[in-house]
Amino acid sequence: MNILVVNASPKGEMSNTLHITHAFLDGLEVYGPHDVTVFMVRDKKIEFCRGCFHCWNTKDGTCIFQDDMLEYTRLYRAADMVIFNTPVYYFGPPAILKNLFDRTLPFHVPEIVDRDNGGQRHEYRWDVGGKKIVLIATCGFYSYENNVEPLVKLFDICYGENCEKIICPEGTLFSLEVFRDETRPYLEQVRKAGEEMALNGCISEETRRSLVQRTFGAEDYLLLANNYWIQTDDQTTEEEKQRITIRQRIRQMPTLFHDCAFKKSPCVIEMSFPRINYECQMHLGSTEKKVVEDKEEFLPYHLRLFMDADQFITVASKHTGNHPNGPERGALLNPRKLADLALRLQEKGISRDLHTYKDTD
Numbered sequence: 305m306n307i308l309v310v311n312a313s314p315k316g317e318m319s320n321t322l323h324i325t326h327a328f329l330d331g332l333e334v335y336g337p338h339d340v341t342v343f344m345v346r347d348k349k350i351e352f353c354r355g356c357f358h359c360w361n362t363k364d365g366t367c368i369f370q371d372d373m374l375e376y377t378r379l380y381r382a383a384d385m386v387i388f389n390t391p392v393y394y395f396g397p398p399a400i401l402k403n404l405f406d407r408t409l410p411f412h413v414p415e416i417v418d419r420d421n422g423g424q425r426h427e428y429r430w431d432v433g434g435k436k437i438v439l440i441a442t443c444g445f446y447s448y449e450n451n452v453e454p455l456v457k458l459f460d461i462c463y464g465e466n467c468e469k470i471i472c473p474e475g476t477l478f479s480l481e482v483f484r485d486e487t488r489p490y491l492e493q494v495r496k497a498g499e500e501m502a503l504n505g506c507i508s509e510e511t512r513r514s515l516v517q518r519t520f521g522a523e524d525y526l527l528l529a530n531n532y533w534i535q536t537d538d539q540t541t542e543e544e545k546q547r548i549t550i551r552q553r554i555r556q557m558p559t560l561f562h563d564c565a566f567k568k569s570p571c572v573i574e575m576s577f578p579r580i581n582y583e584c585q586m587h588l589g590s591t592e593k594k595v596v597e598d599k600e601e602f603l604p605y606h607l608r609l610f611m612d613a614d615q616f617i618t619v620a621s622k623h624t625g626n627h628p629n630g631p632e633r634g635a636l637l638n639p640r641k642l643a644d645l646a647l648r649l650q651e652k653g654i655s656r657d658l659h660t661y662k663d664t665d
């Protein structure tokens with residue numbers, strides 16, 4: 305099969321959505337090999353449509369601009385399947401994808417005809433009969449409602465209900481190294497969807513249902529997302545910036561312990577950063593996992609870590625992938641091994657200090 309992947313993420317290769325698209329392509333490849341071409345929209349020169357309708361006053365639909373839309377047109381026409389990889393921006397497509405769609409006016413003839421299901425359309429200039437369209441999108445909220453509907457509707461109107469759609473909330477998780485285990489089941493379903501698509505030309509109802517599952521519950525996701533940002537300004541000193549970063553990363557950490565078998569009485573991990581004079585504790589119980597900064601609320605610890613601020617921030621950032629072009633960097637320390645150790649110490653009724661932290665993952 306001739307497959308065109310239209311990567312419409314303004315983040316290019318760093319796209320969260322691309323993790324899902326790669327899993328889908330892996331699934332397709334089971335019945336391959338296929339010829340896959342990636343069209344990276346953000347790197348292309350595509351002018352805005354001027355609305356001059358020059359294309360509709362020429363017999364062959366020639367546009368006034370001779371830019372990278374010529375390449376897109378050639379690839380689109382030759383493709384048996386077109387996969388749109390895109391984020392949700394302001395509930396719809398990002399501007400670069402909307403612009404690409406606007407520029408496809410020459411794909412259509414000027415005559416207006418009625419649609420069977422209401423409204424009107426312009427027919428394609430050429431036969432697009434068997435072409436399969438797949439929309440793969442991620443978004444940053446954890447819900448579909450009042451969020452992704454405009455994007456879905458756009459694809460329904462443009463490509464009909466035969467267009468397959470994989471829309472995944474909590475999209476940022478897919479770029480975070482530390483959540484590989486949590487995102488794997490979703491990616492396996494996407495892979496299955498790719499296999500079904502290659503075999504049957506559509507995704508089964510059962511797999512479609514599995515593709516609307518979320519990775520995290522709302523509470524955990526909000527804890528992660530809302531402690532993500534490092535807000536500073538010109539007045540913020542380096543030391544203060546480190547403290548803010550460390551606090552945010554530690555506040556996210558309880559989310560990572562969802563599969564640990566904590567007891568009712570909390571397992572206590574104390575974290576101490578002597579150089580920047582910051583200490584806190586994590587109280588990890590079966591019903592509540594919280595970060596405590598007020599020393600009056602401190603409990604006897606099971607595990608105490610003395611850490612260097614730079615080292616902690618480096619380790620925490622390492623798990624997040626590298627986002628050189630944007631603010632989506634920094635993030636989480638993978639602390640499951642620490643939690644296991646603290647649990648074992650709690651079981652034995654002893655405590656321990658660790659003076660060097662090694663990232664052993």
Ligand SMILES: Cc1cc2nc3c(=O)[nH]c(=O)nc-3n(C[C@H](O)[C@H](O)[C@H](O)COP(=O)(O)O)c2cc1C
Nearest residue numbers: 313319320321391392393394395442443444445475
């Ligand atoms: C300008 C902008 C607008 C966004 N709008 C929404 C939105 O309306 N709904 C949502 O759930 N996420 C929104 N997001 C979050 C992205 O959809 C999310 O981070 C997505 O996973 C990015 O995908 P990508 O890395 O493939 O580009 C927005 C992000 C940006 C930068």
